Amino acid sequence: MSGVSETENTGWVGGKQVSQKGLPALMREELKDYVPDIFILGFGLNDASLEVSKNTYAENMKKMIDVVLERNPDCAVIVLGTMLANPKALNQSKGEKEYSALNERIVPSFYADKQVETVDIGAMHQSLLDAGKKYIDITGNNVNH
Numbered sequence: 336m337s338g339v340s341e342t343e344n345t346g347w348v349g350g351k352q353v354s355q356k357g358l359p360a361l362m363r364e365e366l367k368d369y370v371p372d373i374f375i376l377g378f379g380l381n382d383a384s385l386e387v388s389k390n391t392y393a394e395n396m397k398k399m400i401d402v403v404l405e406r407n408p409d410c411a412v413i414v415l416g417t418m419l420a421n422p423k424a425l426n427q428s429k430g431e432k433e434y435s436a437l438n439e440r441i442v443p444s445f446y447a448d449k450q451v452e453t454v455d456i457g458a459m460h461q462s463l464l465d466a467g468k469k470y471i472d473i474t475g476n477n478v479n480h
Contacts, residue, residue: 338378339395358399362406371410374403377456379417379434380479384427393437397445404449411450414438418460420479421470427479432457 339357348355362369376399382392396414403410416435420427438453463473471477 339398359402362402370407371403373411375413377415380431383429383431383434386429389437392434393441396441414442414453416455416457418456421477424478
């Protein structure tokens with residue numbers, strides 16, 4: 336998971352492949368004076384599609400939250416559950432709801448005394464689909480984002 340990687344790896348920004356660092360390295364090296372008041376964390380769709388183990392996903396989410404709270408213990412953190420992949424897209428729809436449900440367990444277990452909350456984007460996404468919206472109408476690429 337690139338979010339916690341200590342080494343550079345590749346990702347996509349604006350349709351171009353770029354090198355990127357994980358959050359711990361980024362905070363330590365490039366953002367060493369940055370003290371966030373609010374932090375929005377959204378991971379899970381690629382983890383589900385790549386079948387990252389749920390334990391690894393939970394550990395990685397916790398690491399990223401911890402990095403931010405170490406910098407500012409009073410920071411408000413919003414953990415976004417993942418949207419849903421298009422069920423018609425080949426090899427994309429692989430249990431996104433389960434990864435979002437992990438956030439619902441991680442946050443109260445470890446952060447009950449902090450300003451850390453979850454938002455289930457997948458449930459909202461499902462509501463829109465149930466109301467008759469086409470997948471392509473509520474996504475950027477008609478596959479998974």
